Amino acid sequence: MIINSDSNNGPRLRALQALLSADESRDEVLRKFVQLSSQTLGIPGSFISVLDDDTQYVRASHNFSLSHSSREESLCRHVVDSDNPVVVPDTLLDIRFATHSLVIGPPYIRFYAGVPLKNSEGIVVGTLCVTDTKPHPFSASQITTLRMLAALVISFLEALNSASFTDPVTALPNRQRLIQDLQNLTAAENQTSRRLIIIDCIDMPRACELARSMGMGPVENLLKDVATLLPLRLRLAAGDRLYTVATGRIALLTRQGSHLSAERVVEKLEGISVDLGDGLAIALTIFTGETDFIPGEVAAQEILRRAVSALHEAIARGLSSLHFVEVVNERHTQDPVLISDLASALREGQGLWLAWQPRICLHSGKPVGLEALIRWRHPTRGELSPAFFVPQAEQGQLLSVLTNWMTDRVISRLARLKNSHIQLPIIINVSARDFSHKGFATMLENKMLKEKLPNALLGIECLETERMLENPAALSGMEMLKLRGFGISLDDFVTGYRNISYLRRMPRDAIKIDRSLIRNISSDTSSRIISRSIVTMLKELDYTVLVENGEADTALTEYGSNQEQDYFYARPLPEAELDQWLEWRLRDLGKSS
Numbered sequence: 001m002i003i004n005s006d007s008n009n010g011p012r013l014r015a016l017q018a019l020l021s022a023d024e025s026r027d028e029v030l031r032k033f034v035q036l037s038s039q040t041l042g043i044p045g046s047f048i049s050v051l052d053d054d055t056q057y058v059r060a061s062h063n064f065s066l067s068h069s070s071r072e073e074s075l076c077r078h079v080v081d082s083d084n085p086v087v088v089p090d091t092l093l094d095i096r097f098a099t100h101s102l103v104i105g106p107p108y109i110r111f112y113a114g115v116p117l118k119n120s121e122g123i124v125v126g127t128l129c130v131t132d133t134k135p136h137p138f139s140a141s142q143i144t145t146l147r148m149l150a151a152l153v154i155s156f157l158e159a160l161n162s163a164s165f166t167d168p169v170t171a172l173p174n175r176q177r178l179i180q181d182l183q184n185l186t187a188a189e190n191q192t193s194r195r196l197i198i199i200d201c202i203d204m205p206r207a208c209e210l211a212r213s214m215g216m217g218p219v220e221n222l223l224k225d226v227a228t229l230l231p232l233r234l235r236l237a238a239g240d241r242l243y244t245v246a247t248g249r250i251a252l253l254t255r256q257g258s259h260l261s262a263e264r265v266v267e268k269l270e271g272i273s274v275d276l277g278d279g280l281a282i283a284l285t286i287f288t289g290e291t292d293f294i295p296g297e298v299a300a301q302e303i304l305r306r307a308v309s310a311l312h313e314a315i316a317r318g319l320s321s322l323h324f325v326e327v328v329n330e331r332h333t334q335d336p337v338l339i340s341d342l343a344s345a346l347r348e349g350q351g352l353w354l355a356w357q358p359r360i361c362l363h364s365g366k367p368v369g370l371e372a373l374i375r376w377r378h379p380t381r382g383e384l385s386p387a388f389f390v391p392q393a394e395q396g397q398l399l400s401v402l403t404n405w406m407t408d409r410v411i412s413r414l415a416r417l418k419n420s421h422i423q424l425p426i427i428i429n430v431s432a433r434d435f436s437h438k439g440f441a442t443m444l445e446n447k448m449l450k451e452k453l454p455n456a457l458l459g460i461e462c463l464e465t466e467r468m469l470e471n472p473a474a475l476s477g478m479e480m481l482k483l484r485g486f487g488i489s490l491d492d493f494v495t496g497y498r499n500i501s502y503l504r505r506m507p508r509d510a511i512k513i514d515r516s517l518i519r520n521i522s523s524d525t526s527s528r529i530i531s532r533s534i535v536t537m538l539k540e541l542d543y544t545v546l547v548e549n550g551e552a553d554t555a556l557t558e559y560g561s562n563q564e565q566d567y568f569y570a571r572p573l574p575e576a577e578l579d580q581w582l583e584w585r586l587r588d589l590g591k592s593s
Helices: 010-019 024-043 076-083 140-165 175-187 205-213 216-234 262-268 300-317 323-330 336-350 386-395 399-416 432-436 441-448 465-469 472-483 497-507 525-540 550-559 573-591
Strands: 045-051 055-062 068-070 087-089 111-118 124-132 194-200 241-246 249-254 273-277 281-283 288-294 322-324 352-359 365-380 382-385 426-430 458-462 488-491 510-513 544-547
Touching: 024 045, 024 055, 024 124, 024 140, 024 288, 024 525, 076 087, 076 111, 076 124, 076 399, 111 140, 140 216, 175 241, 175 249, 175 300, 194 262, 194 300, 216 241, 216 262, 216 273, 249 300, 249 525, 262 322, 273 336, 288 300, 288 323, 300 322, 300 323, 300 386, 336 365, 336 386, 352 399, 352 573, 365 386, 365 399, 382 386, 386 399, 386 544, 399 432, 399 441, 399 458, 432 472, 441 472, 458 472, 458 544, 472 488
Parallel strands: 288 322, 365 426, 426 458, 458 488, 488 510, 510 544
Antiparallel strands: 045 055, 045 124, 055 068, 087 111, 111 124, 194 249, 194 288, 241 249, 273 281, 352 365, 365 382
């Protein structure tokens, strides 16, 4: 795809990319729209086309054989260029088309009627057309009907786009949109040097405590206020764009020569506070990390990784901001001391421990499983986030050792509670690298056999779905686990139908829906519709559906969601506290049943 890269082309490029990207589930819906168009208008052929600067792509069709053509040959370009319906009752009687190659040759278009597909930004991205191999009259009422059908197509695409690319709380573009925009800069061959800044606004443990004590409402208000305040404080230039890339983390994509840098952002946000309601306000501590890049020279995911790496390093050092070049020069992306400390902790069994997050059945309220979460209490640095030390483990070739350490402790718990009334299946998080190790499934099975435990008690959650798809060995390893009876889960299904394409390629039992997808379900009609559709779809694909939002459990139960995992029920607990909590929870449920 080639699209001119003028400065006003960004929205158009994004709109076209949304339709040109591969998405079989989306296209299946579009095929139903074109079939409906044919049936409603009594015209046998119909199709939806997308046009870039060079090519027409037929995205979905019914009784129409053309898959693509040059833009110059396309009849639809007349619709796009004029932004108006074009009706040709008999192409052989129209001087523009009488000798046209698509008229006198396949697919022998004798009748054509097309209307523009125009999104809410006023961008014409393609056409909805009906066609036949013989002439037809076409009335004004039929044109109106075709317009209405086109409006329905656009409504579907924009709802899909909103679900896929917009954070439901802050209403900012989300991480997936950032990745696509970075990829679009490369596709447009835009060589302008850029800067990506990640702004950490909210300390997540603090946010979790707020959620526990006050509910999610004030926390969501806090996030919305941050999204509103940032552009006002930062005075964004034309072309600057903000994204929500994680809860409490905002990305700023700007030009390298911008007045905004990681350090400058911290200065501009100094003293920022947000209102939680009821006279309560909270002062925010801001950390930032940044990286500079030229589109095309660095992959989109790597650009984001570098900016996040700089942010994590800044937080670890107690600095307010850090540039990625400093991280590379000073630490070579690794922390050798930390890697050495981790190797010692694994060898000596000191500092590392597991927290256990209960999973609750939404129908009965009973605990039905646990997720094992690794923690590290470093002797000098204190509690370290897995998001910080797990990548270090990977770089230090310690990831498999870390997985084995965690697996041994999970199986030890399962063995200890054999035949106990508080015994529950346990999920462990595993990387694509672990899945791809030859013999991984056999190793786990042997450990379970040694303790005379059924494999079904141990579940494996995939944390890196995209990397799994790129790794045949990892997919094969996942299949072996599935065949041996281990449960397979996919982590954090975030954004609607766009992610469905990988589901058919992976053996699985359960999927976890990210909280961002359902956070507004109790107050927003659109969120309820999207959540119901996605949960229903996943249930029809025979998934066990896990959600992470305690306040939404009633609605999600009605939609068919099976399990809940949230601080609403219990925070991740040390093992002794977990056993006490399970005894209490199961005793109380037993009394009420």
